[in-house]
Amino acid sequence: MAKRRGIEVSIAIAEAARQADVDVVSAYPITPQTHIVEHLAQLVADGVLDANYITVESEHTAMSACVGASAAGARVFTSTSSQGLALMNEIVYLASSLRTPVVMALANRSLSGPISIWNDHSDVMNERDTGWISIFANNGQEAYDLTLMAFRIGEDRRVMLPVMINFDGFILTHVIEPIYIFDDEEIAGFIPPFEPIYRLDPDNPVTMGPVGVPDVYTEAKKQQEVAIRESRPVIDEVFEEFAQRYGRRYRAVETYRTEDAEVVLLAQGSVIEAAEVAVDHLREQGKKVGAVELRLWRPFPFKDLKEALCGNTIKQVVVLDRCISFGGQAGPVMSEVRSALYHEPKRPMVVGVVAGLGGRDIPLSDYVKMFEIGEECLRTGKEPGEEPELVKIVGLRE
Amino acid sequence: MKLKEKPTWRELPFACCIPEPGNSVYYKTGDWKTLRPVVDKEKCIKCGTCWIFCPEYAFEEDEYGYYNPNYDYCKGCGICATECPAQCIKMEEEVVE
Numbered sequence: 001m002a003k004r005r006g007i008e009v010s011i012a013i014a015e016a017a018r019q020a021d022v023d024v025v026s027a028y029p030i031t032p033q034t035h036i037v038e039h040l041a042q043l044v045a046d047g048v049l050d051a052n053y054i055t056v057e058s059e060h061t062a063m064s065a066c067v068g069a070s071a072a073g074a075r076v077f078t079s080t081s082s083q084g085l086a087l088m089n090e091i092v093y094l095a096s097s098l099r100t101p102v103v104m105a106l107a108n109r110s111l112s113g114p115i116s117i118w119n120d121h122s123d124v125m126n127e128r129d130t131g132w133i134s135i136f137a138n139n140g141q142e143a144y145d146l147t148l149m150a151f152r153i154g155e156d157r158r159v160m161l162p163v164m165i166n167f168d169g170f171i172l173t174h175v176i177e178p179i180y181i182f183d184d185e186e187i188a189g190f191i192p193p194f195e196p197i198y199r200l201d202p203d204n205p206v207t208m209g210p211v212g213v214p215d216v217y218t219e220a221k222k223q224q225e226v227a228i229r230e231s232r233p234v235i236d237e238v239f240e241e242f243a244q245r246y247g248r249r250y251r252a253v254e255t256y257r258t259e260d261a262e263v264v265l266l267a268q269g270s271v272i273e274a275a276e277v278a279v280d281h282l283r284e285q286g287k288k289v290g291a292v293e294l295r296l297w298r299p300f301p302f303k304d305l306k307e308a309l310c311g312n313t314i315k316q317v318v319v320l321d322r323c324i325s326f327g328g329q330a331g332p333v334m335s336e337v338r339s340a341l342y343h344e345p346k347r348p349m350v351v352g353v354v355a356g357l358g359g360r361d362i363p364l365s366d367y368v369k370m371f372e373i374g375e376e377c378l379r380t381g382k383e384p385g386e387e388p389e390l391v392k393i394v395g396l397r398e
Numbered sequence: 399m400k401l402k403e404k405p406t407w408r409e410l411p412f413a414c415c416i417p418e419p420g421n422s423v424y425y426k427t428g429d430w431k432t433l434r435p436v437v438d439k440e441k442c443i444k445c446g447t448c449w450i451f452c453p454e455y456a457f458e459e460d461e462y463g464y465y466n467p468n469y470d471y472c473k474g475c476g477i478c479a480t481e482c483p484a485q486c487i488k489m490e491e492e493v494v495e
Contacts, residue, residue, distance in 0.1 A: 097413065097414075098413055099412065099413035160412075160413075197412050197413075198412065198413070198415045198417060205419040206415050206416060206417050206418075206419070207415065207416035207419070208413065208415050209414070210414060210415075210416050212414060215404060216405070216410065216414065218407075219405060219406060219407035219410045220407075220410060220413075220414045222407040223407045223408075223410055223412075223413075223414075226407070
C-alpha cells in the first residue's frame, strides 16, 4: 500500500519518472531548473535508475535530445521552467509534430523582464499552441499522479503526443507536502512498455520530420489537430482507470460548491485551493459562490466547461489569469473561456482578472475582491471601470 | 511506394514520416534549372570530375565511359562546368517548349 509521507514535491515528481522507468532524461541544470532533474541525475548516478541522463549545453538542446531519444523508441522525461521553456520553444513544436510522446514536468514560472523566475503562468501560456497535451496539477499529490498518467496518455498508440504537466513553481516545487507515493509493485503494470509507430532504426530506415512543401503542410497540420482532439477519450480512460485502481479521481474540469452558485471563480493550478478557502469564507456570509478548475488546458474541454457553467444557476464567471495578454483581453484563459461559451443560448457573463504575477501572493482579501468584481458585473450588467477592456489586475498598487 | 501526388490528410503517413528509404528519386528536381549542362564529347577526357562534384548525383556513366547529365534531377547549378578540367561542359539556357 502507498504510504503518505512528507516529501518535496519536486522529488515526488522525480520519483514518478523513476517509477515510470524512463529510459532517457535530458535537461539543462541552470536556474530556473528545479530539484526534479537533480534528483533524477542522482538516481542514475547511483545506479538506482537504469536510464541515460544526457547533459546538454542548453534547454534548446535538452528538448532536441528528448525528441531524438523518443524517435528512437525511448521513454523520455524532461523538466523545465520559465526562460528555460522559452529557449526550448522551437523544439517544443517539433515534439508534437513528430508525434514523440515526451513527458515534461513544467514548474510554471514567470518570464523576464524584469528578471523573474517566480511563479505565474507566463511560460505555459507561451506554449499554448504548440500541440502538446497540457494538464494542470494544483498540489503535490496531483503533480505526482499526473506525471505517472502522462506517460500512459502520451504513449498510447491512439495518441502519440507529448504531454506537459503544469504545477506552480516555488509554491509547489519547493515545498514539502504529504504525498501518497506508490510502492513500486503497486504502480508496476499501470504504464505498459512504449511501442512507437515508427522508430529510428538503422536496419529499417525511415525519415522523420521531412520538408513539408506547401502541397503537404496543411494536411500534416490537420492530422496533428485531429490527433490532439482524439486524445481526449484516452485522457478520460486513463483518469478513470487511475480512479478505479488507486481511488483518486481526476476530471478535465473540476467544480467546488457550484451546485447553487451564482458567481464562480475559474482558475488553474494551486490558486484553486486558495480560491476554495475563499469560497468557504464567503459561503459563511451567505454568498452563493463557487470555484471551477480548468484542469485540462489542451485539448480544451469545451463540453465539460459548458456543462459546468451553462444552463444552471451560474450567472457570472470570474476568470483568474496568471499571465497578461498585452494589449489583448486580460489573459488567454479568460478569452478562451469566454469565446468557448459564445454560442450557448444560456450562458453566464465572463469577466477576466489578472493576479499572482511573478510570484506575488494572492491573499484571501484579493479572492474576495475578485468575487466582488463578479458581483458588480452581475449587478450592473457590465464590466467595472470606464474602459472595460483594460486588464483588471487584482493586488496592484495604484 | 510512391505517395499520391496530392494526399489527403488521412492518406498522409503518420506524422509526415517517410517510411521508405531513398524515395527522393520520385521527386524530380530537374525542372528547377534555368541553365543546363551540355557535354562536348569531342573534348571530354572521361575523368569523372563532374560525377564526383555533382551535388545531385545527376551524372551517369554510359557504356563508353562518358558521363551524361540526367536532366530529370540536374538542378543546373553549374558546378560540373566550373570544375571540368577539360572545360568540355557548357551551361546553356534551359528552354521549355
